[in-house]
Amino acid sequence: MNFIKMFLAGLLAFVVGTFAVFFLWIVLLLGIAGSMERTAVVPDKSILKIDLSEAIVDSPSSDPLGGLDPLTFRVTKELTMFDILRALDAAATDDRIQGIYLRLGMGGGSVGSAQLEEIRAAIDEFRASGKFVVAYAETYSQGGYYLASVADAVYIQPEGGLDWSGFAFNLMFYKGLLDKLDLKAEVFRPTVCTYKSAVEPYILTKMSDANRRQMQELVDSMWETVSEAVCASRGIDAATMKRLTDDLEVTLPEEALEHGFVDGLLYEDQMEDVFDELGAERDADDEFAFVSLGDYAGQATDNRSFGADRVTVVYADGGIVDGEGSGKDVYGNTLAATLRDVREDERVKAVVLRVNSPGGSALASDVIWREIQLLKAEKPVIVSMGDYAASGGYYISCPADAIVADRMTLTGSIGVFGMYLYTPDALKNKLGITLDGVKSNRSAGMGAIAPLTAVERAAIMRGVDKVYDTFTTYVAEGRNLPIERVLEIAGGRVWSGADALEIGLIDGYGGLKAAIAVAADKAGLGDDFRVTEAVEPPSGFAAFMASLNMRIAAAFERSELGTMMGEYRQVKEALSQQGIVMYEPRRLLVE
Numbered sequence: 001m002n003f004i005k006m007f008l009a010g011l012l013a014f015v016v017g018t019f020a021v022f023f024l025w026i027v028l029l030l031g032i033a034g035s036m037e038r039t040a041v042v043p044d045k046s047i048l049k050i051d052l053s054e055a056i057v058d059s060p061s062s063d064p065l066g067g068l069d070p071l072t073f074r075v076t077k078e079l080t081m082f083d084i085l086r087a088l089d090a091a092a093t094d095d096r097i098q099g100i101y102l103r104l105g106m107g108g109g110s111v112g113s114a115q116l117e118e119i120r121a122a123i124d125e126f127r128a129s130g131k132f133v134v135a136y137a138e139t140y141s142q143g144g145y146y147l148a149s150v151a152d153a154v155y156i157q158p159e160g161g162l163d164w165s166g167f168a169f170n171l172m173f174y175k176g177l178l179d180k181l182d183l184k185a186e187v188f189r190p191t192v193c194t195y196k197s198a199v200e201p202y203i204l205t206k207m208s209d210a211n212r213r214q215m216q217e218l219v220d221s222m223w224e225t226v227s228e229a230v231c232a233s234r235g236i237d238a239a240t241m242k243r244l245t246d247d248l249e250v251t252l253p254e255e256a257l258e259h260g261f262v263d264g265l266l267y268e269d270q271m272e273d274v275f276d277e278l279g280a281e282r283d284a285d286d287e288f289a290f291v292s293l294g295d296y297a298g299q300a301t302d303n304r305s306f307g308a309d310r311v312t313v314v315y316a317d318g319g320i321v322d323g324e325g326s327g328k329d330v331y332g333n334t335l336a337a338t339l340r341d342v343r344e345d346e347r348v349k350a351v352v353l354r355v356n357s358p359g360g361s362a363l364a365s366d367v368i369w370r371e372i373q374l375l376k377a378e379k380p381v382i383v384s385m386g387d388y389a390a391s392g393g394y395y396i397s398c399p400a401d402a403i404v405a406d407r408m409t410l411t412g413s414i415g416v417f418g419m420y421l422y423t424p425d426a427l428k429n430k431l432g433i434t435l436d437g438v439k440s441n442r443s444a445g446m447g448a449i450a451p452l453t454a455v456e457r458a459a460i461m462r463g464v465d466k467v468y469d470t471f472t473t474y475v476a477e478g479r480n481l482p483i484e485r486v487l488e489i490a491g492g493r494v495w496s497g498a499d500a501l502e503i504g505l506i507d508g509y510g511g512l513k514a515a516i517a518v519a520a521d522k523a524g525l526g527d528d529f530r531v532t533e534a535v536e537p538p539s540g541f542a543a544f545m546a547s548l549n550m551r552i553a554a555a556f557e558r559s560e561l562g563t564m565m566g567e568y569r570q571v572k573e574a575l576s577q578q579g580i581v582m583y584e585p586r587r588l589l590v591e
Helices: 002-035 081-091 113-127 142-148 175-180 209-234 238-246 253-258 268-277 293-297 332-344 362-376 424-431 454-479 483-489 497-503 512-522 540-576
Strands: 046-050 055-057 078-080 097-103 132-140 153-162 184-188 289-292 310-317 348-357 359-361 381-390 402-405 410-412 418-422 494-496 530-534 581-583
Touching: 046 293, 055 081, 078 081, 078 293, 081 113, 081 293, 081 512, 097 113, 113 132, 113 142, 113 209, 113 381, 113 512, 132 142, 132 268, 142 153, 142 209, 153 253, 153 268, 175 184, 184 454, 209 238, 209 494, 209 497, 289 293, 310 332, 310 512, 332 348, 332 362, 332 530, 348 512, 359 362, 362 381, 362 454, 362 581, 381 512, 402 497, 402 512, 410 497, 418 454, 454 483, 494 497
Parallel strands: 046 097, 046 289, 055 078, 097 132, 132 153, 310 348, 310 530, 348 381, 381 402, 381 410
Antiparallel strands: 184 418, 359 581, 410 494
C-alpha cells in the first residue's frame, strides 16, 4: 500500500511539474513572440527617426535571450555600433530616405561617450549627401545635445530645458564600510603605479592626489572634445561657450535660443511645418512616414560590392577573465580560439579587433596577446577602441598594426595590481564563525585563516612586478617606443583618446568604420571586399537556461538596487577578480 501511495504521489508530482514547465515555456514563447515585431517595410519618402530608445551595445550578443526582460517578457531591440554605422551609411544613398529626424529625450539605455562620438560622426557624414538632419526634444541632456548639435537645425519644446553644465566625475569609496564589517583589503601594486586607482575605493576614503590629477585632466579633455564640436556646429566662440557653461546661462529654452544653441521653440506637432519647409514629401495619406533606426538597420546592406575577400570584425567586449565561456565577459581561451579560426580562414584578409574592455585577468590577457601576435604575422590586425580599452584592454591592443580610437575613448592604464580581501575577522566578529586548519608547509593556504606573512607578500609582489615588466615591454615593442618613454606614460595612468594620440598610444582618431577602412587599405583590398563579424551563435538548451537564470537574477537586482545598480556591479566585478589583474573599471557617460 505504501508503495502504491508513493508511486501515485511521484506520478502526480511528475505530471504537475511537467505541466508547470510546459506552461512556463508557453508563457515565455508567447511573450517573446508578442514582443517581436515583423520586419518593417521601408516605404518610399521615409524619414529615418533616431531616438536611441533601442539598447545600443558594442558587440552582437551570443545570448539566446538577448534583449529579453524575464519579468515582463518584453524584448528590447539591441543595436550594435556596426548595425548603426552600416544603416547610416546605407541611408545616405537610399532613395527611400529623405532625411534624419533626431527625436531625442525619449528615454532608452545609457550610451557611452565614444559611442555617441561615433554616431555623431556618422550622422555628420550622412549630411554630406545633401539630405536634411533636424533634431527635437522636450529636454536635452548634455549627451543628447552633443548629438543633436550636428543637425542642420535644432528645436526644443517651449517649456523644456537644456542641461549644459560641463562634466563631473564622482567616485564612491567603500573603506569605511569595510572597516565597519571588519574586512581588510590589502593591495599589491608596483610603487611606480601611482595612477593605478581602481583599488583606491577599498583602501582610501577620498581620491589620491595622483588620481585627482589624472581624472581632472581626463574630464577636461573630454569636455574640450564636446565643447569644440558644439562650438564648430553652432558657430559659438570658445570664450563665450565657457562663460555660458560656467554661469548656467542656457538652461531655459529662451536662453538656448538667444545664445544660438537652438533654432526655434516648437511643440512637436509644429515639426511638421519644419519638414514641409525642408521639402520633405508626404505619403498617400498626407502624412510623413517615419522608420526607426532599428527597423531600418535590419534591412540596410553594405553599399560596397561583395567580393570574396573579407575584413572580419572580432569583438573583445567586457571584462577579461580566464578560461572558456560566453556572455558579457571576454574569456581568454574562447577569444584566442576565435582569433585562431580567423587566422586559419583563407577568405579573411584583414582583421579588426573591436576592444571595449576595462581589462581583467593578466593571464587571460596574455593568452589573447599571443594569438594576436600569431595573427599579425599572417594578416593585418587593426584595433578599434570603443568607450574604453584600458589596462588589460590595452594589453591585448598594443601588438596591432594600428590602433584607432575616438577622442573620448578611455585608454592606457598601463599598470597592474593584486588585491586580497581578508575575511576571518568579519566572519568571527559579525557572524560568530571561526576558522582553523592544518598545513604541510609554512605558506600553504596562505591568507585563508591568518593574515599574509612577509614572505607571502613578497611572493605576490614578485608576480605583480613581473607582469608589469611584461606589460611595459609589450607596449614598447608593439608601439615602437623606447621603454623609457613607455614608463613615463604608464604607471596605471588613464588617458583620453585625444591625449593618447599625442603620446603615441594610438595611431589615429575614428570609430569602427575608420578601422575597417584602415584594415582594407593595409590588406590592399580596395573596395572589393565584404565585412563579416566573428560571432558565436547561441548554443543549446543549457545556454538558454543559463541566460534565463542570469537575466532573472539581474532583473531582481535592478528592482532592489535601482540607481545603485551600476555601483553594485562595479564592486562585484572588482572583488571577483582573481590573481594578478590589469583592470580599469571607469567608463564615463556623457549625460
